[in-house]
Amino acid sequence: MYTLLGGDGVPYQSPTPGTFGGYKPMRIYGRLDCRSALRHIAAGHYVPHRVFFADEVTAVTAGYRPCARCLPAAYREWKQQS
Template sequence: MIRHITLGRTDWQRSRRIQEAIVSGQISLGGNRPLKIYGLLSCNSGKRMKMENRVFFRDQQEALSAGYRPCGHCMRDAYRLWKQGRCEDD
């Protein structure tokens, strides 16, 4: 997991490092740290969150192992599966 605010001092530095990490495959998903939700980088819900709450993941396995759940907007199928599994555990 990579926190957005640790990627540089300025917006330009952070933006540049995020692009490099996406191209190199270090980042493929974004998440909201307080809510413990992850989703696609293109998700409108994720684009609206505060920078200090944003984290990045390499893949779904990394996000799930960190205790995050799929976004119900951009990852509907994964969210349904997560919710079914969670309801079965209760």
């Protein structure tokens, strides 16, 4: 079982892994292969505050913003709406 964060911000158990990861303190979400996030994880950061989402819609609904590094188009769109 995998622990994912729902659109309401509440964790739940899922038989399938999430497709997006997030960093809870900054409320950022991105791809699981994001080079920036992987660099922080390798340095020992992020891990205690890492959350996972089933999909991008759920991450946005939970109040997270797109990562500027791995989701630049979504980030630009979010920035224009902010």
